Each structure stands twice: as C-alpha cells, then as structure tokens.
Amino acid sequence: MTTWHIPDSVLGGYANGHISPAVAASTEAHLLTCAQCRVLLAPIFDTARLDRIWDSVVQQVDAPRAGPIEALLLRLGIRNDTARLLAATPSLRLSWLVGTGIALLLAVLAAQAGDRGVVFFLALAPVLPVAGVALAFGPQTDPIHELAAAAPYSSFRLLLLRSVAVLASTVLLAGAAAAWLPGPAWLAVAWLLPALALATLTLAFATYVDIVWSAAGLASLWLTIALSGLIRGRDPLLAFQAEAQLIFLCAAMAAALVVGVRRHTFSTLGGSA
C-alpha cells in the first residue's frame, strides 16, 4: 500500500468537479485501492441522499422474488401490477398447468387407441380452459381474492385479463398435445372453436349465476353432447363436423356480446352480481 494520499484540496475538487481530467483520473485510480482516502470522501457527501438510496436497496433486497410465471410475464413487458394479479390467478399456477398437461397427455395416449379415444381427447380439451377460467374467479380458490376485490382495478378488466391468460396457456398446452393426435390434420384443431365457445358461454352465464355453477353446468352439457357420439351406430365425431363448428362460432360470438353488454354485473368478483 502506498503512503501517498490525495490532498484535501484535490478531494474537494474531485467532489465538486473543479479539477483537471488528468488529476481526476489519477484520483479515481487511487480511490480504487485506498480505503483511507475513500473514507475522507464520505463526510463531503449528502447523507440524506445516501440514506435514501440505502432504503431502496434494503427494500429491493427484502422484496419477495417474483415467481417463475411472474418473471416470465415481466420479461414479456407486462406491467408490474398486472403481472402480479395474473401470476396470482389460481389456474395459472404451475401445479394447475402441470395437472392440465398430464390430463392432456393421458387423453393423447388414449387417442392412439382409435376413433373413440380421439373423441375422448376432443371432448376433454375444451373443458380444461373452462375449468381454468372458473377456478380463476372462485372466491374459494383465489389466494388474493379480498385483495383483488379491494384493488382499484376494474373487476371486468381483471376478469378479461385472467380469462385470456388462462385460455392462452391452456390452449397452448392442448395445441401442443393435439399435434400427436392420429387421423386427419383438421382433428388436431377441431376442439379450438368448442373451447372458445365454452369459455365465452361460461363468462356469459356467469353474469346470471355464480361462475362455478355456470362452468360446471356448461361442462356437463358439453361432455354429454361430445361423448354421445360414442353411442353405437352414430358418427363418433358428429359434434366436431363443419356444421357443428359453425354453431360453436355463433355461440361464442353471441356469448361475447352478452359479456360485453352485461359487464357491469362483474362489479364483484366471483361472477353473479
């Protein structure tokens, strides 16, 4: 360690900028290696500013780390508060997504067995997003239900945000699974419109009854229709032919209209007003 130290006048000059570049450079080089001179700089300094920075450092160090899904959302450029609300959606939690994935995997395996298995997959795939949407809004399941209800955030906006996020993630999973479906290529997307129709219908009926009832009722109805094709003597894929798809599209649009018109009923989370 050298015995040379920065003269006080130079230190003062360094702090307020009145110093030549070469002297500043040598000062900086010395500061890196000399703790004594660094200490001399501290008193020159505005302590309130340093305390302020320290408070933010502590706050950030103490802040809970964002979970994997929240981190992903933030990375995608979604705002902090929105990401937190989305990540808290029960049906966006990793356990739910893993469960969905396993269910789809089993359905795909069943589909390898032939037409009847394919029907099983096509019937299941649209139910999963509906279950996800319902789960996203049940007061029983939302860990921040009270918080979300009290947040200065439009319930309807939150509902749409979460529904879209749940739909997107589930549809993505189902789409990936559908790639392994045997049979003609259109089968792999035959469940998309039913899924969309079911999800929007669930929201539409949720303006009248509790979203859990709405989802449960529609899912049962759907499963009855879709699986009725398995009755001997019928076309197993009847519920997925072109005419049926057109009906699903119309139903989805009508349901979206209802949701839009009756969005004021979502003033309280959980569905029914």
Place this chain on the structure above:
Amino acid sequence: MRPQDDSRSDAELLAEVADGDRAAFAILYQRHAPWLVLRLSRRCVDRTIVDEVVQDAFVAAWQGAGRYTGKGEVAAWLWGIAIRRLVDALRRQPRPVALLADMSAMSTVVVSAEDAVLAGVEHGNLAGALNRLSPELRAVVQATVLDGLTTREAARLLGIPAGTVKTRMMRARMTLREELA
C-alpha cells in the same frame, strides 16, 4: 456506526454478505456508496439515474457476493458492477442523456495551479497531454482505459457507434504518442 470503526477488510465483509449478513452489507455500503455516487456523477449528470444505478449495483452485489473471487480490490469489483449498470441504464433511456458530464464540463473549468501541483501528477508530460486531448477523445480514453469498459460498452455509455470509439481511441493514442515523443 461509522464505517471505519469496523476492523474487518472489505473482502472479509463481502464473504459475510455472501452468507446473508445484513450488518456487514450495511458497513460495505457506508464505505463504498459515497465514492461510487461521486464517480458515477462524473459520468452521468442525471442524479436520478445515478441513484438508481448505485441502488442496482448494491442489490446486485448483495445477490452476487458469492461470485467475488477474492482477487483484486472489492472497490474495483463494485465499480465494475456499477459502471455496467450505468451503461445498461443509459441504454434504456429513450434519448441519450447529457453524458460526458465529466469531460466536456471539465475542460471549461480553470484548474488552479496550486491544486495541480498538490496533486503531484501535473508535472509529467502525460497529464498535460491528457488534458490537451479534445473532450471527445478524452471521453473515449476514460471509458476504455480508466473505467475498463469494452469498445461496445463504451459506445453505449457515450451514445456513439462502436466504430467511432475505435477510431477516436486510435486518434487519441496517436496524439498522446506524438506529444510524449
């Protein structure tokens, strides 16, 4: 507690920080925040950005304390983090903020002869030659030689293309060589 009251060295403190010792972290902050703020202020005139960068750097130091190898000064390690955070912060800015706070502003300041003599570095030709460099060339020398940035990082810090950094560095070298010959 005043930072100099603790007899532990920076490296020892940093090892404690790696184990999650908040008190050691506080001492480290008290020792290093002042000069970091000052040195960054000479490279970026925006106080808000400087404060954020210092904050980011210490959060990074807290999280990455275990990655300090024990080689070299802790101060230099911290500076390496801070200057890169500054580069990142300035890249996020929509417009390049007035940089060159140091260099261009400094060139207009009249240095008292007394200060210069006291500094003990003004005697050499090198200091004179450095001071006579144009602000643009000097900024490049500072970013690459003194701050230890790569050409690319220096380009981001100064808001100029990487090619310009290279040519300016070449011109600065030539000028210095001529003056010192």
